[in-house]
Amino acid sequence: MIDVPMPPDDPANRPHWEAARRSVLLIQRCPACGRCRFPAARSCAHCHHVGGDWIEASGLGVIESFCMFHKAYWPAFQAALPYTVIQVKLREGIRVMSNFVASPGKSPSIGLPVRARFDPVRPDLTLVRFEPHV
Amino acid sequence: MNRSEMYPPAVAGVGTTRYGRFPDLDAYDLGQWALREALDDCGLTHADLDGLIVNRIPSYGRFAELCGIDPRYTLATPGHGRFSGVCIQTAALLVSSGTVDTVALVYANDGASAGTTYGGDASGYGGAAGAYGTTDAHWAPYGMTSPGAFHALMMQRHMHLYGTTPEQLGEIAVTFRRHASLNPGAVKRQPFSLDDYLAARFICEPLRLFDYCLINDGAVAMIITSAERARDLRQPPVYIRGASQASSFTGSSFPPEDFWAAPMQAVAKDVYAMAGFGPQDMDGLMIYDNFTPTVLFTLEGFGFCPQGEGGRWIADGHLRLEGAFPANTSGGHLSESYLQGWGLNVEAVRQLRGQCGERQIRTPHAIQYMAASPVVTSVIYGRTPA
Ligand SMILES: [Zn+2]
Numbered sequence: 001m002i003d004v005p006m007p008p009d010d011p012a013n014r015p016h017w018e019a020a021r022r023s024v025l026l027i028q029r030c031p032a033c034g035r036c037r038f039p040a041a042r043s044c045a046h047c048h049h050v051g052g053d054w055i056e057a058s059g060l061g062v063i064e065s066f067c068m069f070h071k072a073y074w075p076a077f078q079a080a081l082p083y084t085v086i087q088v089k090l091r092e093g094i095r096v097m098s099n100f101v102a103s104p105g106k107s108p109s110i111g112l113p114v115r116a117r118f119d120p121v122r123p124d125l126t127l128v129r130f131e132p133h134v
Numbered sequence: 135m136n137r138s139e140m141y142p143p144a145v146a147g148v149g150t151t152r153y154g155r156f157p158d159l160d161a162y163d164l165g166q167w168a169l170r171e172a173l174d175d176c177g178l179t180h181a182d183l184d185g186l187i188v189n190r191i192p193s194y195g196r197f198a199e200l201c202g203i204d205p206r207y208t209l210a211t212p213g214h215g216r217f218s219g220v221c222i223q224t225a226a227l228l229v230s231s232g233t234v235d236t237v238a239l240v241y242a243n244d245g246a247s248a249g250t251t252y253g254g255d256a257s258g259y260g261g262a263a264g265a266y267g268t269t270d271a272h273w274a275p276y277g278m279t280s281p282g283a284f285h286a287l288m289m290q291r292h293m294h295l296y297g298t299t300p301e302q303l304g305e306i307a308v309t310f311r312r313h314a315s316l317n318p319g320a321v322k323r324q325p326f327s328l329d330d331y332l333a334a335r336f337i338c339e340p341l342r343l344f345d346y347c348l349i350n351d352g353a354v355a356m357i358i359t360s361a362e363r364a365r366d367l368r369q370p371p372v373y374i375r376g377a378s379q380a381s382s383f384t385g386s387s388f389p390p391e392d393f394w395a396a397p398m399q400a401v402a403k404d405v406y407a408m409a410g411f412g413p414q415d416m417d418g419l420m421i422y423d424n425f426t427p428t429v430l431f432t433l434e435g436f437g438f439c440p441q442g443e444g445g446r447w448i449a450d451g452h453l454r455l456e457g458a459f460p461a462n463t464s465g466g467h468l469s470e471s472y473l474q475g476w477g478l479n480v481e482a483v484r485q486l487r488g489q490c491g492e493r494q495i496r497t498p499h500a501i502q503y504m505a506a507s508p509v510v511t512s513v514i515y516g517r518t519p520a
Contacts, residue, residue, distance in 0.1 A: 095385075
């Protein structure tokens with residue numbers, strides 16, 4: 001377990017992080033046009049409706065791209081090098097940046113179906129990571 | 135620049151500092167140094183300036199106070215490289231409309247001495263600094279940070295979709311370093327081979343060390359005035375034949391699916407129509423090269439080659455000094471100096487004046503600056519007014 005940097009303590013996103021600790025993936029949805037968005041925002045960029053609902057996402061998506069860090073921009077990641085960041089598009093149409101968790105020898109690839117998993121990394125932080133979904 | 139303009143704009147003066155590491159000089163010192171050089175270049179004085187546009191200088195007010203000037207138009211812009219093109223477009227519009235006579239554009243970067251890392255803590259220039267990935271701090275616990283990683287994600291997709299290879303990217307880095315070796319002012323002048331490129335360490339895979347721009351201190355100034363006035367000054371005017379901008383902010387927290395092709399196509403259509411030139415008429419290209427993939431995306435987006443063909447097109451050697459479209463003849467951000475577009479615009483001016491020594495393009499008539507990012511800009515410079 002490494003001392004990863006905390007996300008900004010933004011009240012707008014607290015429901016997401018609190019739900020992650022319960023192994024639930026919450027994202028925001030516009031009650032007017034139904035489009036999802038994340039991170040949270042006060043209004044919808046598509047229809048400009050003010051306000052949003054939190055909904056539970058499927059946790060299913062595909063890897064759109066990935067990269068592997070060989071440099072640690074935070075000291076906490078030095079021990080984790082090299083580590084992979086993946087860009088995932090969820091079924092609900094939104095994108096997230098995350099990490100890929102799989103058995104040794106299994107690499108991420110573009111188009112690979114993945115599903116969310118919930119990894120407590122600090123007492124106060126659970127990350128939404130992804131593993132292959134067959 | 136367009137049919138309605140009253141006073142066609144031209145670049146009258148350019149000035150640059152030396153590039154490297156100047157711990158004793160702050161952004162104000164560096165900016166004033168570049169401005170003195172630019173004024174001396176064209177034979178004007180501070181008192182001739184009635185417009186001031188600063189980029190990456192912390193306080194426009196302090197800068198103007200130190201210069202002892204009271205412009206009729208002042209503008210400060212954030213230290214994102216895309217703003218060099220925006221500033222030049224704005225100066226051209228201010229002059230062409232008759233709002234001001236003579237604008238000084240001043241950029242200063244003390245990033246090396248300030249210890250800027252372009253990754254990590256999202257304050258300052260860390261993270262993607264809100265430039266690439268506007269919600270970057272949210273993804274910090276996953277280790278996602280830096281403009282370099284943003285471009286690595288884009289490049290991985292390009293390789294997947296079109297079969298683009300590391301060797302093709304390497305050609306960009308090798309070519310620009312070769313150009314820098316002919317530029318006495320460049321920070322990095324030692325040529326390297328494709329094998330050296332491939333053997334260098336990864337920073338964020340698939341990108342290696344030489345896919346990344348330098349981090350250094352330096353400053354640039356440009357003096358833009360009316361073509362009519364510029365003709366009376368010390369240097370031959372370099373005419374701003376076109377300048378255009380488009381953006382793609384929607385969804386820009388994540389890499390664009392089209393590698394910014396849509397805004398680039400919009401800008402290309404606009405800027406070539408203004409200039410009365412097409413891409414085939416360009417004698418040289420100045421391509422924003424924060425990372426090698428940006429060069430590839432730009433060539434595709436502006437129509438120098440079809441979408442997906444950039445890697446193969448570049449590997450044919452078109453960007454070399456002796457190629458069809460000599461690019462970043464100064465060495466660019468990858469090898470000359472990280473000046474966030476400004477150095478490339480100055481290089482375009484110096485090339486058109488014939489001041490580039492060993493790296494001089496033979497009798498250029500038109501040179502195009504292009505920058506790909508969530509804000510796309512392009513400026514076409516010409517040796518003649520029309
Ligand atoms: Zn909506």
